[in-house]
Amino acid sequence: MLKKLTIGFVVIAAGIVLLLSIFGIKEAASLTSSPVDKYISKSSKETVVSKKNNYDTVSNSYNILVMGDSLAKGTGDEKGKGFSGYFADYFRVKNNRNVRLDNIAVNGDVSNGLLQIVKNKDTENLIKKSNMIFISIGGNEVSKFKFEGNVSAADLKDTENKYLNNVRDIFRLIRDNNSKCTIVFIGLYNPFGSSIGTDKIELLNSWNYQTQNIISVDSNAVFIPTYDLFEYDTEKYLTIDNFHPNSSGYKAIAQRIEEVLKNHK
Known part of the structure; x- marks a missing residue:
């Protein structure tokens, strides 16, 4: 009798252990599958995967490098994407390719810093692996003239010349590492x-014109x-600091990039 009871207890105990093991496995599985996953879009998952891998191990990956100031960084965008993020979304869907986006822009940077x-x-290594490079620079150099009313015309011209020389050097160094x-x-x-x-507006237009002339020399670069996007829509496109674009402003820039690249050969 005692022997039968002992065997019965052993069988029951084994059953309990088995149930606990099954429950534990299910619980572990539920923990390894994050509840956040169901809220992540397919395109977002592809981006995360591509960022975790090295360039050479990502199949069919298109590598975009973003450099420059706070505009390049996407400061002010409520969604945290910036123009490069919105463009990457567009490019990914249109071309059905993984996109790796490396943003090394620095808030407050000027041309010499870049x-x-x-x-x-x-940075050289990133440039060598890039299919496309976004650059935004010069805004901080121009913006200070709003607050420095005593800056002479000679000083403004000197700043512009230094900026243009820096842009030329930046392009030269990029092409030294990546010609394609x-x-x-x-x-x-x-x-x-x-x-x-109007004198400051003329300066701004001059910077754009001179910059465009430098870029036009490069057959695989676009300005x-x-x-014109912001001239009549500053209230619509700027964030509360009245300087950086908001989400709508960055989307407008991304759409302009799409339009220009369609016509670029």
Whole structure:
């Protein structure tokens, strides 16, 4: 009798252990599958996967490098994408390709700062692997003139010349490391409206014109004009700081990039 009871307890205990094991396996499975996954879109998952891999191991990957100032970084966008993020979404869907987006832009940067970044060895490696490079720079150099009313015309011209020389050097260094990638340069817009004088507006237009001339020499580079986009829609396209674009502004820039690249051969 005692022997039968002992065997019965052993069988029951084994059954309990088996049930606990099954429950534990199910619980572990539920923990390894994050509840956040169901809220992530397919395109977002593809981007995350591509970022976790090295360039050479991502099949059919298109590599976009973003450099420059806060506009390149996407500052002010409520959705955190910036023009490069919206363009990447468009490119991914249209071409059915994985997109790797590396954004090394720095808030507040100027052309000389970007030049130093381009000279960096880590940046060189990114440039070599890039299919497309976005650049936005010069806005911080121009913006200070709104607040510095005593700046002479000679000082303004000197700043412009240094900026243009830096842009030339930036392009030269990029081409030294990658002769085939498409370079997309974002032009400047006027976020100040009529609060700045016509002389400052002329300076802004001069910078855009001179920059476009430099870029036009490169057969695989395009200049993206943005002045007209914001000229009459600053309230619609700027965030509360009245300087950086909001989500709508960045989308407008991304759409302009799409339009220009369609006509680029």
